[in-house]
Amino acid sequence: MLSHFTQLLLSLGFDEFKAGDKAAAQARRDDAIHLVTTYERFDPESPMIKHLINGIQQFNSVLEGKSQAGAGSQAATKGLNLSDQEVQEIQQQLVSLQRRHQANPADPKVTLELATIYLRLKQNDQALKLIDSLVQQPGLEISTRFTVAAVYQNLGQGVKAGQQNKIAQEGLKQLEAKLATEPGNFDLALDLATTHVQLGQAQRGVDVLAQAIQQPSINTTNLLMAAQFFNQLGSQKQLEAALVVLTDKMxxxxxxxxxxxxxxxxxxxxxxxxxxxxxxxxxxxxxxxxxxxxxxxxxxxxxxxxxxxxxxxxxxxxxxxx
Structure with missing residues (x-):
């Protein structure tokens, strides 16, 4: 029943695509993804899941204007410079991310990964739609804002990129200022340190937590968290410093x-x-x-x-x- 209904959705979508209504075809594809995602929650081990996912992958190829057999050559003519194997891998990633995004559209990480896949496939309109929706979410992390700005820049949206960079920079300054007034607030320190690491500024992150572990108010739980942070970044000097403080307290x-x-x-x-x-x-x-x-x-x-x-x-x- 599920297989039949999914195939029916894709068949209707194919007819709509041939009639020139790509938006309606994409909507059918999204409905099929939602159906498969929902079914997977109830029976994740079903052998039918893989079959249905393959059907969606093939339909994605149709939406992108290429047959499955000629995917590599079609990709090359569209300027993607991708091999057949790369196209197949991207198709698999695309379907997986589309399903995850439908299951949780508020997940920034999945949204950014999906937008990146669309960028690789030169589907800039799809990527832009996702990112425009993402920036409307309240409480986006500072590092996410910086990443969004980079995606906007790749899409040629310089104004939007500048806006997101400005928001992120202001957020970073506010976090730094707040920590300066509350140096004993470990949660703030960890937040700032993690943000620096996510921005590729690992040493700045280490420096922030190195100051935090010297605060008299730090407790053993926070010291263990700091030690884990230093260990993951390979900072042996600060890892030892955290453990020295820990042995002083215990x-x-x-x-x-x-x-x-x-x-x-x-x-x-x-x-x-x-x-x-x-x-x-x-x-x-x-x-x-x-x-x-x-x-x-x-x-x-x-x-x-x-x-x-x-x-x-x-x-x-x-x-x-x-």
Whole structure:
């Protein structure tokens, strides 16, 4: 029943396309996508889904004015400079993004990805329609505004690009000013740091959080979040700094000292420093296991952890009695 109805929608769309009504044909295609997306929620493992998606991909090829067999050559004549394989991959991405966009049209990430696909296919009107709708959403992130401005620029919409850049720049300045008046507000600091990273300014993001972890009001949860942030960006210096603050706030936690020791051990010239931190972790762990036999054995973890290879060679470690 579903397959028949979907094929009927696409067949009607094909007739409308042949009659010169591309807008109506696209509406039929969108209805078919909505139908398949809804069905997938109830039966995501159905083998019928792939068959229906292939039908929509073929219909997309028709809407773009190319037969499936000649997709590569047609793309070349339209100036896309895409191989047959690239066209097929883009078609698959297009259908997937169209379905996701229909399921959640308010998702900026999906909207931007879909607009980018339309740009690659030289379907600028479709891309512009999506972006014009996106900028009407309240509360768009600053980084999203900057990305939208870049898309507008690629579409030759210089005025709109300038407007979005201005909004984003003002938002960034406001965020920086607010953090300056509330330096202990970790959420603001993380927001600003993340924005810098999204804009390709990773070091500025690191610098923002490096100041945040030195605030007296920072709690252990925020320190762990900052440590994760530094770790993802590969900033070992600031990761260690965050863990040092964490061990100051939780000096009786074996795990905190273990993590600090591991970061230090990753630096070949810090073996002695790593052992000093690790010895603290092992001592605290031994005390804990004296009253809780089921507690994690940190010594066992060290033996298996490749980061501690050099530490395990130290006489002090070999002499340790777990």
């Amino acid at each position: 000096p009786e936690s074996p795990e905190g000292w273990y993590d600090l020791a591991a970061v230090q051990a990753a630096q070949r010239d810090r073996t002695e420093d790593s052992w000093a931190s690790l010895a603290r972790a092992l001592t605290l762990d031994k005390q804990r296991r004296a009253t809780n036999a089921t507690a994690d054995n940190i010594h066992d973890r060290v033996v298996k952890d490749p980061r501690f290879t050099d530490v395990r060679r130290l006489p002090e470690f070999k002499a340790w009695q777990p």
